[in-house]
Amino acid sequence: MLTVLGMAKAVADSNNDNQGGFATDSSGITGFSHMHDSGTGGASSLGNFPLFANPGCPGDDINQCVYRFQNRSVSFSNQTLVAQPGYFSIDLATGIKGEATVTNHTALYRFTFPKDATTAPMVFADLIDLPQSRTNGTASVDPDSGRISGSGTFSPSFGIGSYDLHFCADFSGADIYDTGVFVNDRAGNEPKTVHTLNDGVNDNESLSAGAFVRFKAGTSSVIARVGLSFISVDQACSNAEREIAKFDFDSTKKAAQDVWRKKLSVISIDSTGVSADVQKVFWSGAYRAMLSPQDYTGENPLWNSTEPYYDSYYCIWDSYRSIHQLLTIVDPVSQSLMIRSLIDIYRHEGYLPDCRMSLCKGYTQGGSNADVLIAEAYLKNVTDIDWKTAYEAVVKDAEVQPANWAVEGRGGLTSWKSLGYIPTDDFDPYGQGLLTRSVSRTVEYAYNDYCIASLAKALGHSNDYHKYIKRATNWQNMFDANTTSLGYTGFLQIKYANGTWGYQDPQLCTPLLGFPDCYLNPGGHETYEGSLWLYTFYVPQDMASLVTTLGGRDKFVDRLTYFHNSGLLYVGDEQAFLTVYLFHYAGRPGLSAKQAHTYIPSQFNTSVSGIPGNDDSGAMGSFSTLSMMGLWPIHGQDVYLINPPFFKEVNVTHGVTGNVATIRNVNFDPTYESIYIQNVTRNGKTWTKNWIEHDFFEKGGVLEITTGGAESSWGTAAEDLPPSLASYTF
Known part of the structure; x- marks a missing residue:
């Protein structure tokens, strides 16, 4: 079965800004590779074993071709670019058109060569990856069939360890002229195998290597099929043979695009009056949010299990705020498989990951935020989960410090339990990790424990509930009422162990x-x-207390408004998302709508810079799509804050029940001037709360939102505000 979350994600690799492979503002293409992680920050990821096609070597001399990654870049025309779900195409300055589509574990390319070429066109495979992390590699070519296969050892881009990957490339549509291997910019027809190793002298900067196939002069096009596997070359070949037996590019492309159409069809909009650019922001955001985590089930060599295995959690610190919330709405079956995968990683690795890629442990950036996803999955009725083991896993995060908490779990747990915060000068001989981020870790640990408390209560662990709900208030221990900034008083502040x-x-x-x-x-x-x-606003478990602590409703709104309008906030980082909607907690939901319409489209648009910051596997996309749907989810809770959608109507079909939830903007204004909610009905009955629960998506129904040009009293009363540990006092 073809899925949109498969391993193979083929695209051309540009020679800079290439975390996800291709960027329109790059100057050249260095090859077409088969696996990518979308929109990550930091170092590039994957992009292993790229294929490079050229129309022929000058004078048909294989030593006149350019092989090295650093030298072979070919310019391209953006006017020829076609980028669609399931299909990519670009014309290169060499006269070659490169097209790509995929199945789960296999990439399929069609290279069309210039009609007037008189030399033997070539396709070669390079033992390299985008971050140039290869330590060992082998490539072989079969002189009869032209099959190129090989393996390499690579490093993850944001974690520890290494991984082995294998490939198997076959060609169809042309007669073979000759085959061979290359090292740097020298090539030969013999031998048929080349090896690279970590010799302490050469690296990817100084040693490029791989295998090639040349086709007879006059060849018009070649289909290249590349199977992939983390298990073996044999499995890479069998994946390719099973998934794409006939080298039929057009039917493979159609199948891939049909899967994407079906996946996206659970959402529909009434786009009357809405510009094409706004619609592109909405749909491209939904598309990007469905790219990861990726389904590597059957391709995990680390342990044997009947459970699903998903990878490219890149990183949960980024994705726990909006990506998984969108997936829970539009694809709850996949979300269930991902949660099961996280729990199975715990079974075999000892801890839930906070980041994971390429079979490796990724770096922890804050708390143990898989706890948030697991608690939310229970509250939103995500099914087929082993809740006993899930609970065991989140409690271990809260109670047992790992030896290396830079890649899993939490650090500073002795101080966390005894002091109620992470001191800036923490003494932590119980494990290793970065002894920084004391403030951000404190507020994230407090929220992690709140989510564990919610799960404990739901599962009947009353003693644990009381313990963790108490820890959920620990953010208060780092609040300094005397710290001032820009005319405002009272902020979280660094604090020492004494x-x-x-x-x-x-x-x-x-x-x-x-x-x-x-x-x-x-x-x-x-x-x-x-x-x-920013972090002073991060108390989603107890916003009533935070509003009071910051001086009450009016002062809170004034501070939050200043925060957004002063240049202090960068919306291109995921922690910013929630602050857009915090006005709901102060009884001013209209200001949340106003702020969302400020960032969309000023920061989220169709320009080259229209994705602020790193997309982080679709985090930015999920923010814009959820915002435009009109229901903003509070991660870790069964709470959606109600806002007017950016369309006349949005419909979402639940992936399990099949019921349709409709969010309708009754007085929809496509100029986006009348964006303030006047009243709401749910299935024809008055709805005064400014939030709604997940059962709206499960049961379906109609949420009718009437908007106007000014704020109203809707959703402003204390009893209509979202849940909070403390009671609202206004």
């Missing part, structure tokens, strides 16, 4: 001050990818 306060400028790590400095590094600041301004 209870005294330190100082970090609340503006630090904002676009206004030291913005690039707060990423994963050993000498970093005490907040991660964000400021004290």
Whole structure:
């Protein structure tokens, strides 16, 4: 069965800005590779064993061709670019048209050569990956069939360890002229196998190697089929032979696009009056949010299991805020398989991951945020989960510190349990990790424990519920009522183990001050990818207390408005998402709608820079799509904040029940001036709460939202605000 979450994700690789393979503002193409992670930050990922096609070597001399990655880049025309779900095409300056489509474990390419070429066209496979991390590699070519196969050992782009990957490339549609291998920019017809190894002298910068096939002069096109496997070359070949038996490019493309149409068809919109650009933002966001995590079931060499195995959780710190919430709505079956995969990783690795890619453990950026996804899955009735083991896993995160908490679990648990916060000068001889991010880890640990408490309550573990709900209030232990910034008083602040306060400028790590400095590094600041301004707002479990702590409703709204309008906030990082909608908790849902319409389309649009920051496997896409649907999910909770959709109507078909949930904007204004909710009905009955639960998607029904040009009293009363540990006092 073909799925959109499969391993193979084929595209041309550009020579810079290539985390996901291709970028329109790059200057050249270095090959077509078969696996990618979408929109990641930091180093590039995957892109192993690229195929490079050329119309022929000058004078038909194989030593006159250019093989090395650093030298072979070919320019292209964006005017010829076609990028669709399930299909990619680009014309190169060499006169070659490259097209790509996929099945689950196999990439299929069609290379069309110039009609007037008089030399033997060539396709070669390079033992390289996008981050140039290869340590060992082998490629062989069969002189009779032209099959190129091989293996390599590579490093993940944001984690520890290494992984082995295998490929099997077959060609159809042309007669073979000759075959051979190359090393750097020299090639020969013998031998038929080339090896690279980690010799301490050469690396990918100084040693390029692979195998080639040349086809007879006059060849018009070649179909290249590349099977992939983490298990073996034999399995890579069998994957390809099983999934694409006939080398039929057009039917394979059609099958891939049919799968995407079916996947996206669970959402429909009434786009009357809406510009094509706005629609592109909506649909491209939904598409990108469905690319990862990727289904590697049957391709995990690390352990034997009958459970699904998903990879490219890149990273849960990014995806737990919106990607999995969108998947739970539009594809609950896949979300169930992903949760089961996380639990099975716990069974065999000992901890839930907070990031994972290419069979490797990825770096933990904050809390143990798989806890959030598991609790939310239970609350939203995601089925077929082993809840006993799931609960065991989240409790271990909260109670048992791993030896290396840089890649799993939590650090500083002794201080967390005894002091109720992570001290900036934490003494932690019980495990290893970056002794930074004390503030951001504290607020994330507090929310992780809140989610564990919610799951404990649902499963009947009353003692655990009381323990973890108490820990959920630990954010208060790092709130300093005396810290000031830009005319506002009271912020989270760094704190030492003896209870005294330190100082970090609340503006630090904002676009206004030291913005690039707060990423994963050993000498970093005490907040991660964000400021004290930002993290002070992160109390989704107890917003009523936070509103009170920050001076009450009016002062909270004033501060939050300033935060958005002053340049302090960068919406291209995932922690920013929730702040767009926090006005709901202060009884001003209209301001949430206003803020969402400010960022869409000013930051989210169809320009080259229209995805702010890294897409992080679709995080930015899920933000824009969920925002435009009109129901913003609070991660880890059964809560959706109600906002007017960006369309006259949005319909979502539940993937299990088949019921249709309709969000209808009764007085829809395509100029987006009348965006303030006046009243709401659910299935014809008055609905005053400014939030709704997941059963709306499961049961289906109609949520009718009437909008106007000014804020109203709808959703403003204390009893209509979203759940909070404390009661609202206004």
